[in-house]
Amino acid sequence: MSNIKDVANLAGVSVATVSRYINDKGYVSEKSKQKIKDAINQLDYKPNLIARSLSTKQDNTIGLILPDITNPFFPELARAIEDVCIEKGYTVILCNTDNDAKKERAYVEKLLQKYVAGLIITTNLLESSEYEKLNIPIVGLDRVQNIPFPIVTTDNDVGGKLAAETLISKGCQNILILGGPENINSSLERIAGFLSYSNQFEHITVKVIPSFFNYKKTYDIVLKALQMSETIDGIFACSDTDGVAAIKAARTLQYEIPNNLQVVGFDGVSLGEVTSPSLTTIAQNIYEMGELAAEKLIMQIEGKENIIEHIKIAPQLILRESTRKENKDDYGNR
Known part of the structure; x- marks a missing residue:
């Protein structure tokens, strides 16, 4: 039979x-x-x-693939997804890959065995063809790019430009960018946006170095960078975790923030509010991103919609203590 x-x-x-x-x-x-x-x-x-x-x-089960649950951005994203799914009668299975492609592949196989109704993926480790052949509803979120499914991200290019404008308008001229892991598209877009703005100013120098979205590793990187170059007066970190690490490293070296070093992060997680000094950041609308991804997946599952589109949500600047309150009147000189 x-x-x-x-x-x-x-x-x-x-x-x-x-x-x-x-x-x-x-x-x-x-x-x-x-x-x-x-x-x-x-x-x-x-x-x-x-x-x-x-x-x-x-x-009625949905799989959520996350790259690193220790990064405070992803628990906040997961909460929004879970809120929507519970309201709609779905249960979420959270899978943490630790940025390991083999682990991600194993999770996907297990989820299929459990007959999940669909997947939300926030990673960029597997080729899109591996997800295409699954033949189940899928939505890409945050880091995922160039896949034939609906995608929800922040407008990272706009966020990068906003970070550059903030540091330059407040007098920074020698800026260090903590670019995150080199294979993450969202970070590359943030860097590109920053440089497209900063390149308009002949007197502004910018150096980009990779980091890890990991507090301890980034702390060591920034400590070394500041010891090698005393002219750095601004840091743009492509995640708030790296931004907090940069503040800690600078204070270890007796920098006065924001008087002789200013720091801007990216994410808008609650961690940036409680550090001292508190972190100026380009805030993603984390809840809206997760909410929208979950809604679009459920609409696919229930056969109501399957529009393949890339939705970009605008970030916003949150000014805190790691940048000066005033702008320089002459920052526009190019």
Whole structure:
């Protein structure tokens, strides 16, 4: 007697996709529907009603793939996603990959075995083709780029420009950018935005160095950078975690912030409010990002929408104690 796995194998789709087709619950492409229908007819498959009931319950589960749960940005993002999913009757399974492609791949396989209804991915470790072949609803969030699914991100280019304008308008001329890991698209966009603004000023020098979005490692990097160059008067960190680390390193070396060194972070997590001095930051609308990603995924699952688009949400500047209150009147001289 054939089973649902036999149907999935013959149709060339996942078991979760066959389950959604059988229960008429969630998105299945027309091409896959025809393949599953042909496989069912060929195998003379008769769904078990008890198994069907169980799979229906499992279809209310959503997988959330995160790169690093110790980065305070991602728990705040996860909370927004969970709030929306619970309200809509879905349960979220959180998977922390530790920035490890092998671990991410293993999580995806486990989630498919649990017949998850869809995935929200916030990483950039696997090739898009690996997600395309899953044939389930997917939404990319934050770091994900260039995939054929709906994507929700901050407008990182705008945020980078805003950071540059802030530091330069407050008198910084020798600026260090803590660029984060070199393979993360969101950081590269922030750097590009910063440089597109700063390059207008002949008297402004900018140096970009990689960092790790990790407090201890970035602390050591900034400590070394400041010891090697006493002319640095501004730091743009592509994450608030790195920004807080930069403040700590500078204070270790007896820098007065913001008098002789100013720091701007990026994220807007609560950590930046409680450090001393508090961190000026380019704040992402974290809750709105997570909320929108969850809503778009659920609309796919329920067959209401599958518009492939890249939604960019504008960040905003939050001025705190790590930058001067006043602007320099002559900063516009180029």
